[in-house]
Amino acid sequence: MLEVLGLTAAAVAVYQAMLDHPGYSLDEIAVHCALTPVQAHGHLDELSRLTLVQASAERPGQMRAVSPEIGLADLLAGQEAELAARQAQLAASRAAVSRMVAERAEHGTNHGERLQGMDAIHSRLERMGRSATTEVLSSQPGSQRPEDLLASRPADTEALGRGIKMRTLYQDATRNQPHITAYAQWLLGHGSGVRTAPTIPQRMVVVDRAQALVPIDPADTRKGALHVTEPGILAALLDFFEHSWNTAVPLGATQPEDPQTSLTATERRILLLLGAGLTDDAVGQRLGISSRTIGRHMSSIMERLGAGSRFEAGIKAAQKGWL
Template sequence: MLTDPQLDVEGLAGKLGLTGAQVRAALDQLADLRLLRPSEVEAPGTPSGALRPVDPRVGLPALLRYYESVQQRAQLEFERRQAEISGMLAQFRDESAEDSQLERLLGMATVQARMEELVSSVRDELLTFAPGRARPAASLQASRPDNEELLARGVSMRTVYLDAVRKDRATVQHAEWLTGLGCEVRTVPALPLRMLVIDRQVALVPIDPANTLKGAVQISSPGVLAALVSLFDQTWSDATPFGTPTERDEEGLTRQEQELLRLLGQGYTDEAAGKHLGVSLRTTRRMMADLMDRLGARSRFEAGLLAGRRGWL
């Protein structure tokens, strides 16, 4: 591109012996590295809307400075997290004490047993974040007796699912059954973690939100619980009641599509973005292909540019 600026994608592919898809992928990578940018002034013979390479004497030193700033930010974030964790460990250093406010539960069997124990003891309120894909119909059916017993006792139940479960027939039927008994169910495009809050006195959250198989943490610290309840209330206020039709903004985007664009703009892979949204990799790629088609984009980089110009990001 530096030596033959007149070459378009097809020309580059022919000269390099690559496919058009391979060239576009390489252009996306160069754009991510800030070594390509849209041509503001088209040189004679340069195709319309072409990308131009940044002068390596400018772009490569700038790239090094960018990596250095990323490293510095990561170090500052690490130090901040380290201070937070040190403070928490200092607060809960004696986990063996009877009044410990933080208890690690290792193994799914242990977590499940504790969850059943806590849920059976609910007196007034149960708040739940339920991220991930839709549960099997048999699992939903098996949970009905406990849910029915809690609601019959007058327990207030509020649950937040992902928007993705609206397309799962078993989950829709289960949610309709719950709401019929008095439970409130809403959905959002993405959730920060799996969470269960009992009577605003005890909470269960994963040790690692990215891998719930590692176990959970039982929390009874009033300060931490207040923060978790506040997070729930804020998410709840932004959520859409189950049964309400999916709305689109003035650009025709659903909240799920907006969240997908935001995640990909932050550097998430298709697989990671799909996991965050509770949809399959195939669905994620289909959604992205549809967005690119609506934007008239031929590459991820071009889609990002056009989405930014239209105010989609």
């Protein structure tokens, strides 16, 4: 599992062998790992670049493995920094799109129309569905009210009946909400694609990659929506959607626990986000679950790791290759 930290499987085997047999020569390591000496040397170079091995003070010309408590913790810290940077970049991009939407909603342009009230929004969604010729993409973070789903069904039924391809993204937390999973199963039964992810872009509906409906204020979708046809905004929304879709889990495929770690995708995401310095409340907002649920997940993870604190759990998770 250390591959996610930038290691190949063979390099992991070499590193583990050096930890288990500190007195082994390079030739012995190669035999132990079923590698040629040249291959073992190449993987040793890989470990050295990641500062997981250092020159031995006792055996000139030989290398020693750096303890996981130090080497893997440093690697994990680097991964967490990269994750934080990506999250910051995504947040900045989302904020930029939100500002563009808000500006066009406020000033009005030929590429955006402001809609007030849920009746106006539902009416526009119906019109967009009827005008679709190829596909409808939608992203639905957080929860949806049963009445909103009921209002969406006629337009979805009409579009599906004309052979329109539909792809819908939900957050993982909605797998525990019966009215949403029932609607998602209905979509699947009509040939649509449905996936879930721990975090997804802001709420949106994009039709034929040519028009979109997005909330004016992502924090309060009931303030109204903006019908967008501007290419710049559409491109940004589509990038958000496709990135999330490619990393999401198909609803029909379920979300199995990792057989080696027993971690779910949500638990792994919680570990990474907490390790990046986010609070329980912030992580809960990202994943669409409560901070109390975050605490329960962490208690379960700490118990499996035999850790007495979250800090210790992070170190042990890195040592075991859970991250």
